[in-house]
Amino acid sequence: MLNRLDEMLNFHTQALRVRDQRQQVLASNIANADTPHYKARDLDFKTALQGALQGTQTGGTALATTAPGHLAGKAGGSDAGLLYRTPAQGSVDGNTVDVDAERAAFAENAIQYEFNLTRLNQQIKGLLAAIQG
Amino acid sequence: MSLFNIFNVAGSAMNAQSQRLNTVASNLANADSATSANGQPYKAKQVVFAAAPVGDNGATGVNVAAVIDDPSPMKTVYDPKNPLADDKGYVTMPNVNVVEEMVNMISASRSYQSNVEMMNTTKTLLLKTLNLGS
Numbered sequence: 001m002l003n004r005l006d007e008m009l010n011f012h013t014q015a016l017r018v019r020d021q022r023q024q025v026l027a028s029n030i031a032n033a034d035t036p037h038y039k040a041r042d043l044d045f046k047t048a049l050q051g052a053l054q055g056t057q058t059g060g061t062a063l064a065t066t067a068p069g070h071l072a073g074k075a076g077g078s079d080a081g082l083l084y085r086t087p088a089q090g091s092v093d094g095n096t097v098d099v100d101a102e103r104a105a106f107a108e109n110a111i112q113y114e115f116n117l118t119r120l121n122q123q124i125k126g127l128l129a130a131i132q133g
Numbered sequence: 134m135s136l137f138n139i140f141n142v143a144g145s146a147m148n149a150q151s152q153r154l155n156t157v158a159s160n161l162a163n164a165d166s167a168t169s170a171n172g173q174p175y176k177a178k179q180v181v182f183a184a185a186p187v188g189d190n191g192a193t194g195v196n197v198a199a200v201i202d203d204p205s206p207m208k209t210v211y212d213p214k215n216p217l218a219d220d221k222g223y224v225t226m227p228n229v230n231v232v233e234e235m236v237n238m239i240s241a242s243r244s245y246q247s248n249v250e251m252m253n254t255t256k257t258l259l260l261k262t263l264n265l266g267s
Contacts, residue, residue, distance in 0.1 A: 027143060033244055103250075
């Protein structure tokens with residue numbers, strides 16, 4: 001029973017986590033709009049969500065340890081799965097942030113986050129209604 | 134919850150932008166300071182931004198790597214009556230470019246604004262997340 005509950009809520013929970021991560025990446029882009037040589041980044045929501053649903057962390061690969069002395073290692077760090085944005089217009093200081101595009105993406109992602117949140121809420125309410133009758 | 138990290142990211146950017154605004158203010162205020170405590174004319178200052186990782190989730194904030202003296206040449210004004218004039222009658226004035234500083238000011242305040250809005254959006258999302266299931 002609990003297993004089924006988990007399965008039911010899993011999709012939107014994972015989607016929320018990916019939205020959460022993407023929101024953070026977009027926030028970093030907007031924050032660094034004036035930083036020279038900063039390259040704007042983003043993640044591909046579809047592949048990130050598929051990775052999250054399959055239980056693999058976005059793009060991360062574990063290092064194979066064949067002897068007890070081997071260190072586990074942190075493959076790719078946290079920016080695994082992050083891609084670089086192709087700038088629409090170049091700038092002299094090497095910064096590739098297009099603030100308008102980033103803000104649009106930020107707002108869009110916020111609404112998608114809210115959507116996932118609302119759906120999750122509805123699912124919980126539905127379950128509660130079924131339990132309480 | 135990496136949404137909380139956005140507060141750190143936006144906060145660091147706001148901090149950096151306000152420091153830039155401070156520098157602009159001191160440059161504009163001293164645009165005509167032909168002399169200072171060390172006897173030299175005022176030199177325009179510029180801030181250098183650098184991306185800095187925040188937390189361990191790949192978020193990137195901003196910090197001010199350095200405040201440098203503007204390398205552009207000093208202005209010279211012909212004013213033989215000025216006590217600071219050299220033997221040819223020229224006074225060395227600060228290398229503050231007022232137009233550039235105004236542009237810098239507008240840019241800094243707009244960036245600051247974007248970061249504030251980003252924080253507001255994040256706050257709303259977090260409050261809604263807190264209400265999940267109720």
